[in-house]
Amino acid sequence: MLAGRYDRAVERSGSILCLGLDPSPLQYPGPGERVGRCLRLLEEAGRFCAAVKVNENHLRGVGEEGHRSVTGLARRLGLLTILDCKLGDIGETVRAAVETISRLGYDAFTASPLFGNVAEITELAHARGLGVLLVAYPSGDYGSRYFELEVAGKKLFWRFVREGVEAGVDGYVVGLSPRLTERMVAELRSAVGEEAVILSPGAGAQGGDPEPLIRGGGERILINVGRSVTLAQDPASAAREAAERLSSRREYVLATRAIAETPGVLNIYERPIHLSSGRLSNIYIDCRALYSDPSARALIARLMVGLVSRRAGREGVEVATTATAGIPIASLVADRIGAGLVYVRMEKKAHGQEKRVEGVVKPGATYVGVDDVATTGRSALECVRAVREAGGRIEKYFVIVDRREGAAELLAGEGVELHSLARLDEEFARLVGLRGSTGSAEKNSGA
Numbered sequence: 001m002l003a004g005r006y007d008r009a010v011e012r013s014g015s016i017l018c019l020g021l022d023p024s025p026l027q028y029p030g031p032g033e034r035v036g037r038c039l040r041l042l043e044e045a046g047r048f049c050a051a052v053k054v055n056e057n058h059l060r061g062v063g064e065e066g067h068r069s070v071t072g073l074a075r076r077l078g079l080l081t082i083l084d085c086k087l088g089d090i091g092e093t094v095r096a097a098v099e100t101i102s103r104l105g106y107d108a109f110t111a112s113p114l115f116g117n118v119a120e121i122t123e124l125a126h127a128r129g130l131g132v133l134l135v136a137y138p139s140g141d142y143g144s145r146y147f148e149l150e151v152a153g154k155k156l157f158w159r160f161v162r163e164g165v166e167a168g169v170d171g172y173v174v175g176l177s178p179r180l181t182e183r184m185v186a187e188l189r190s191a192v193g194e195e196a197v198i199l200s201p202g203a204g205a206q207g208g209d210p211e212p213l214i215r216g217g218g219e220r221i222l223i224n225v226g227r228s229v230t231l232a233q234d235p236a237s238a239a240r241e242a243a244e245r246l247s248s249r250r251e252y253v254l255a256t257r258a259i260a261e262t263p264g265v266l267n268i269y270e271r272p273i274h275l276s277s278g279r280l281s282n283i284y285i286d287c288r289a290l291y292s293d294p295s296a297r298a299l300i301a302r303l304m305v306g307l308v309s310r311r312a313g314r315e316g317v318e319v320a321t322t323a324t325a326g327i328p329i330a331s332l333v334a335d336r337i338g339a340g341l342v343y344v345r346m347e348k349k350a351h352g353q354e355k356r357v358e359g360v361v362k363p364g365a366t367y368v369g370v371d372d373v374a375t376t377g378r379s380a381l382e383c384v385r386a387v388r389e390a391g392g393r394i395e396k397y398f399v400i401v402d403r404r405e406g407a408a409e410l411l412a413g414e415g416v417e418l419h420s421l422a423r424l425d426e427e428f429a430r431l432v433g434l435r436g437s438t439g440s441a442e443k444n445s446g447a
Contacts, residue, residue, distance in 0.1 A: 002108055002131030002170035003195045005080055006220055009050040011302055011336065012078045014310025015243040016250055018199060019045055019079075020226030021070070022055035031062040038070045041230055042077065045239035051080035051222050053199070054106075064104060071105030080222075081106045082199070086135055087121060088112030094121050102128040110135055110173055110199075113160040119167040131170035131197075136161050136188070139175025139202030148179075161191055171197030171220075176208025185216030194218055204228030204242070214249050219299065221250065247310060251303050253431070255400060255421035260432035262296040264289030268434070275375060283424070283434075285401050287372035291328045300400060301332040303421050308333060308368060311419050312396050318367045320344065320387045320394060322379045323358070326371035329400060333370045342367075344386040346379065356386055363391030374399040374418060377407030384416055 010016060021041060023034040038059070042052065052074045059067065071081045083106045087097050094117070101109050108131030111121050118134060125132045137147055137157045147157040164172060172192060174180070188198070197220045202208030204225040213221055225242050232238035259265050265286055272280035290296045308314070318340045321330035327343055334341040342359030361367075367387050374380055380397050387394045395416055402408065402420035411418050422428060 001126070001129070002080075002197055003220060005107055005131075006050070006197050006222075007302060009078055009080045011305045012309060012314070013048065013050045013243070014306035014308070015048055015050045015247050016222055017049045017239060017243040017246060018051040018053050018082070018222040018224040019049045019229060019239065020053050020055065020084075020201065020224045021230065022058040022226055023230075025058065025060075031059075031066060034059055035062050035066040035069060039073055041235055042070070042073050042079075044236045045229055046074065046077040046079060048236070048239040048243040049079060051082060051199075053082040053084050053201075053224050056083055056085040064100075067104040067106075075105065080108070082133065083109040086110050086112045088115045088117075090115070091117065091120055095124055098124045098128055098130060102130060107131055108133055108170060111169070113163060116163075118160075118163045118169065122167040122169050126168075132167075133171040133173050133197065133199055134160065134164040134169045136164065136172040137174045137177065137180070139177055139200075139206060139208055141177065158191075161188060165192055169196070171199060173199050173201065174213070176200050176202030176206070176210060176213065176223075178208075180208075180212050182212040182216040185212050189216065189218045194220065196220065197222060199224060201226075203246075210246060211249075214246070215253055219250075219254055219302075243310065247306065251307055251421045252423075252427075254299065255303055256428055256431045258290065258296045258299055259285060259401065259422060262290055262293045264292070265296075266432055279375070279405070285373055285403075287325065287329070287400055290400070297328075297332075300329065300421070301336065304329060304333050304370065304398065304400065305336045307419060307421060308337065308370065308398055311398070311417075312368045314338075316366060318342070318362060318365050318392070319370050320361075320367045320383055320392070321370050322346070322383045325373070326383075329372055330370040333398075340365075342387070344383040346382060357390050361387055361390035361392045365392050367392045367394040369394060369397035369416075371397070371399045372401070374402045374407035374420065375405050377410035377418070380407060380416075380418075381410055381414060384411070384414060 021038045023037040028034045028037050074081045083101055110133045112135055122132045149156045198217050199222045200213050201224040203210050203223050210223050223246050229235050229238045267284040269282050272282050275281050314337045319330050319334040321343045323343050323345045342361055345356050369383055384394050397416050397418050399420045402423040404424050408418040
């Protein structure tokens with residue numbers, strides 16, 4: 001349930017940023033002041049976020065109308081709404097709280113495992129269409145005091161996770177503690193499954209490192225940032241920068257791993273082979289094999305839609321690509337964002353209308369290029385020129401993989417930005433297990 005809402009919010013925004021709203025009652029003593037502060041922050045920074053987390057204690061006293069004004073605006077912006085109340089109490093109290101949270105317009109709320117009734121909380125929440133995010137490990141140093149205590153040979157937070165899995169909670173709150181490691185996050189993801197959403201506070205002003213979460217947390221992660229955005233002189237710019245930094249890292253890690261782990265995609269040869277560019281390489285990336293795997297295909301499609309949404313927007317955007325390799329990913333993206341699609345042949349047809357551009361280019365319309373692999377950039381440049389000659393505008397080109405063999409520079413010379421999910425660099429070599437230095441890998445990649 002919550003996973004689907006998460007996917008829609010992340011695809012719409014291209015972001016994994018969760019905006020933490022906790023206006024200080026000392027600075028904004030009046031309930032109306034605090035609500036107004038939240039609304040202004042949402043209006044300025046909400047478009048760069050996938051979710052908003054409202055701290056119940058900071059909005060205490062604003063009444064149901066105040067909460068509904070915040071959740072109403074958040075929903076109009078397409079954000080996932082989370083009430084951070086850490087709910088945990090006896091059954092009747094939980095029932096009352098769930099009814100209230102539902103009326104306030106939230107999608108989900110945080111819950112504490114300490115009362116031992118996680119299953120009851122989850123059952124009541126799901127009956128009202130609400131998601132439950134179980135606090136599994138607090139941020140900062142708080143987690144080490146109690147959550148790492150051993151009980152019957154098992155650390156307490158792992159017992160909480162197991163209870164959450166048995167209860168069917170929708171996600172987990174895992175703070176960016178200094179003790180949090182990539183291995184811990186990967187073990188957590190393995191235990192809770194791919195559908196669960198992992199929400200991590202502690203980044204930004206608290207100084208938590210999001211890298212272990214990004215590298216070990218899988219696809220459905222949210223990173224909460226509060227004060228470093230809300231207290232910034234320009235909250236919109238701060239949110240935009242945080243969203244780009246965090247989301248592009250997630251895209252890179254997920255796309256690279258999909259390339260490495262999907263059979264037939266990453267091909268390493270002892271002797272160089274010819275690429276479509278005409279150059280020789282020991283590395284051949286076959287994105288058609290990605291499309292043959294339904295899980296990998298769906299993941300790459302979601303990532304690419306998010307990247308296009310974040311960098312180009314979705315309103316009034318059409319899609320262009322090259323025949324034939326780019327057509328599958330471009331078709332998936334165009335369908336998901338509700339855009340038209342044209343594709344460009346490298347040579348005109350020798351029959352029929354002898355067209356080079358298949359489909360109808362709308363004069364004056366804005367196009368984005370969507371393709372599989374960028375090598376030298378010559379095919380992408382031909383696509384750009386053909387669309388422009390037909391009357392379209394195109395200034396951004398998106399690919400699954402940039403082989404870093406001159407495409408970005410070639411396109412930049414025509415006023416076009418190249419954006420990619422993954423790229424052939426030193427980290428790519430480490431993640432996919434290529435031997436030897438990256439320098440030699442780049443030298444041999446020769447695309």
